[in-house]
Amino acid sequence: MKWTNLTALVLATVFAGPVQADPEAERLALRSLYEQKFPGVDLEEFKNGVYAIDEKMREQWVEMEDFPPYEIAIDEGEELYNTPFTNGKSYADCFGEDPGVKHNYPMFDEAKGEVVTLEVAINNCRQENGEEALPWLVGELAEISAYMAYNSRGNNFEIKIDSPAAIAAYEHGKQFYYTRRGQMNFECRSCHQQNVGYMLRAERISPSLGHATHWPVYRGRWQYIGNIQKRFQECNIQVRAVPFEPQSEEYRNLEYFLTYMSNGMELNGPGSRR
Amino acid sequence: MGSFQLKHISVIAGLAASLMLVTGLVTAQDSGAENSVNPELAKRIEAGRVVLEDRKKGNCLSCHLVIGGELPGNAGPPLIAMKARWPDRAALKSQIYDPNLRNPDTIMPPYGRHRMLTDTELDVLVDFIQSL
Amino acid sequence: MKELFIFSLMALSLVACGKQDQAVATTETETQDQATTVVAEVAETRDFSSLIQQAEDLYAQTKAANHAWSVNLDRLKEARQSASEGDMDNAVANAEEAIKLAELALIQAEAEKTLWQDRVPK
Numbered sequence: 001m002k003w004t005n006l007t008a009l010v011l012a013t014v015f016a017g018p019v020q021a022d023p024e025a026e027r028l029a030l031r032s033l034y035e036q037k038f039p040g041v042d043l044e045e046f047k048n049g050v051y052a053i054d055e056k057m058r059e060q061w062v063e064m065e066d067f068p069p070y071e072i073a074i075d076e077g078e079e080l081y082n083t084p085f086t087n088g089k090s091y092a093d094c095f096g097e098d099p100g101v102k103h104n105y106p107m108f109d110e111a112k113g114e115v116v117t118l119e120v121a122i123n124n125c126r127q128e129n130g131e132e133a134l135p136w137l138v139g140e141l142a143e144i145s146a147y148m149a150y151n152s153r154g155n156n157f158e159i160k161i162d163s164p165a166a167i168a169a170y171e172h173g174k175q176f177y178y179t180r181r182g183q184m185n186f187e188c189r190s191c192h193q194q195n196v197g198y199m200l201r202a203e204r205i206s207p208s209l210g211h212a213t214h215w216p217v218y219r220g221r222w223q224y225i226g227n228i229q230k231r232f233q234e235c236n237i238q239v240r241a242v243p244f245e246p247q248s249e250e251y252r253n254l255e256y257f258l259t260y261m262s263n264g265m266e267l268n269g270p271g272s273r274r
Numbered sequence: 275m276g277s278f279q280l281k282h283i284s285v286i287a288g289l290a291a292s293l294m295l296v297t298g299l300v301t302a303q304d305s306g307a308e309n310s311v312n313p314e315l316a317k318r319i320e321a322g323r324v325v326l327e328d329r330k331k332g333n334c335l336s337c338h339l340v341i342g343g344e345l346p347g348n349a350g351p352p353l354i355a356m357k358a359r360w361p362d363r364a365a366l367k368s369q370i371y372d373p374n375l376r377n378p379d380t381i382m383p384p385y386g387r388h389r390m391l392t393d394t395e396l397d398v399l400v401d402f403i404q405s406l
Numbered sequence: 407m408k409e410l411f412i413f414s415l416m417a418l419s420l421v422a423c424g425k426q427d428q429a430v431a432t433t434e435t436e437t438q439d440q441a442t443t444v445v446a447e448v449a450e451t452r453d454f455s456s457l458i459q460q461a462e463d464l465y466a467q468t469k470a471a472n473h474a475w476s477v478n479l480d481r482l483k484e485a486r487q488s489a490s491e492g493d494m495d496n497a498v499a500n501a502e503e504a505i506k507l508a509e510l511a512l513i514q515a516e517a518e519k520t521l522w523q524d525r526v527p528k
Contacts, residue, residue: 029527178522180514183388183475183507185374189525190381198349200336205349242474250472379525388510389503 021167023260026174030193030261034209037196046210047268053197054204061272070146070218070270073225077147080140085129091144094125100151103158103267106256108166115169115252118145119227136246137230142216146225149216149269157213157267159260173257176250177208182241203274212259214271225270228255315401322402325395332391332399337382340406350382356406367400454494457501458485464508473515478507 031043038053045052051061081099084090095101105118116124122144123133134141161170177188191200192208199205215228222230229251233243244250326334327343335343339352346352360366369376371386385391391399461482468474485500 025528026526033527174526175522178525179518180521181473181518183390183477183510184383185388185514186381186383187522187525193527194379194381195349198337199347200349201345201347237476240476242469242476242479244472389507 021171023161023167023170027261027263030209033193034196034207038207043209044265046207047213047262047265049210049214049271049273050204050206052207052210057204057274061274064272068218069220069272070216070225073143073146073216073218073270074150076140077143077145077150080144081147085126085131087129089129091122091125094121094128095148098151099148100153100155102145102149102152102269103155104160106252106259107160108163108169108256110163110165113165114249115173115256117229117247117252117255118148119229120247120252122148136227137233138222138224138226142225142227145216145227146270149267152267153269155267157259157263157265159256159263161260169253170257170260172249173253173255176254177257182236182239184239186239188235208258208261210262210265212255212262213265213267214269216270218270218272220272220274318398318401319405320402322398322400322405325391325399326402331395332385353403353406357404360404363400363404366403367396370396370399454489454497454501457498457505458482458489461485461501461504461508464505464512468508468511468515471512471515473511473518475507475511478504478511481507 034041034046035043041052048058048061051058081091091099102118105121106115108114109116119136119141122141123136127133134144161167180187180190188208191205192211196205196207212228216225217228217231218225219231227246229246232251232254233246236243324331326332326340329336334340334353335346337347337350339346339348339354341354356366360369367386370391372384373380373382374384374387383390386393386396465474465478465482468478481500481504485497485504488494488497488500
């Protein structure tokens with residue numbers, strides 16, 4: 001809550017005009033929107049996405065979780081994480097003893113003036129140690145993320161917005177979320193707020209609250225584990241928009257906004273979805 | 275499953291009743307009047323059904339229930355008794371062409387305004403929907 | 407002003423061509439027919455190249471505005487493909503469609519600059 005004061009201070013000093021960004025108020029407003037839509041459903045359940053509101057799909061999912069399809073990715077990720085770089089250093093030199101730090105990402109890097117997702121941080125770590133960056137969406141990078149997410153399980157998301165530049169990035173991500181895009185003319189909100197819980201063909205539409213808690217995800221449709229920005233691209237393609245580059249400023253800011261909306265919720269990644 | 279489905283439940287209930295009525299009427303008429311169906315119109319209705327079902331065209335089943343349509347979604351109201359609900363062709367066509375005119379906040383895509391369907395496709399789609 | 411000047415030049419040269427054509431028309435009708443066909447083909451290619459250029463420029467604008475549509479890109483690709491296969495009718499039709507789609511995407515980009523603000527739950 002301490003940043004609320006800071007926001008107020010920033011608003012008072014920087015924005016003299018009508019621009020009012022209050023991420024915390026907006027997070028609470030989003031929570032109450034889903035509270036109204038799904039009375040009786042514990043909001044914390046939305047860390048399980050659509051399975052919070054669809055009993056039949058939940059049963060299948062719980063069954064699948066007996067032998068989680070992302071387990072191999074965690075093991076692979078662990079090995080990759082613990083393999084030293086050619087210069088003798090390792091990921092632990094970047095992230096510390098405990099690899100369970102995913103609940104703090106994305107974070108706003110004040111020095112760089114931009115949002116850093118966990119995937120960007122992993123690749124930065126590699127490049128600072130003379131290694132090549134890994135492909136963003138799937139493969140080894142998603143496996144390392146899966147291992148780190150697994151070690152972060154049980155922590156609550158704690159995304160911080162502590163400066164005017166960070167608020168600007170949050171605002172940019174928010175604008176992306178609420179903007180109609182593509183020939184189909186959809187916002188993220190069109191499906192995930194206005195029509196959340198309804199069916200598109202045989203798929204029930206998931207809520208945005210909790211959207212960020214369970215990544216990376218093994219998706220049945222993909223048959224492998226992938227990062228959240230792969231899903232962003234998929235959503236954009238579905239509305240007939242040209243998708244953005246992975247880890248583009250647009251997607252990093254969107255992930256920053258979306259993850260902030262899940263602040264305080266439990267991280268339970270990696271996850272599995274249909 | 276929760277009250278969020280209430281959005282369309284009353285519509286469905288009301289329409290189910292009128293549907294039974296309409297089906298009854300149609301069945302009663304069909305026996306004698308089958309040959310009198312305008313073959314040109316029948317062709318257009320069939321073409322419209324294809325536009326409605328095609329995932330690269332209308333893909334209407336994604337959100338709307340149509341009797342006989344496979345795997346319908348329920349984000350939009352069911353397309354039942356449409357002639358009664360949308361007797362005016364032009365109004366129905368306009369609603370598909372640009373639903374934002376009536377409801378700026380709707381999720382339904384502007385099929386005509388954004389050139390997702392051609393004018394001919396819109397026309398036969400209206401024919402099919404009015405036959406529902 | 408520059409455009410006007412160029413336009414006048416073009417008009418003048420057209421008139422000149424016309425007179426020249428008249429002069430030779432009586433003696434070399436066949437050659438002229440062949441020439442007309444070639445001229446028509448050249449004109450078609452030139453029409454397409456200006457069309458596709460316009461379509462590419464507009465698409466680039468939608469991209470810069472973060473509002474590019476995948477269907478627009480599809481039309482552009484098909485236009486280029488058809489042109490390379492010599493199917494100029496299809497090439498032109500697709501370039502024209504691409505232009506219309508890009509214009510719509512730009513309208514969307516402009517409108518959405520402010521519309522999104524009212525959609526944030528309060």
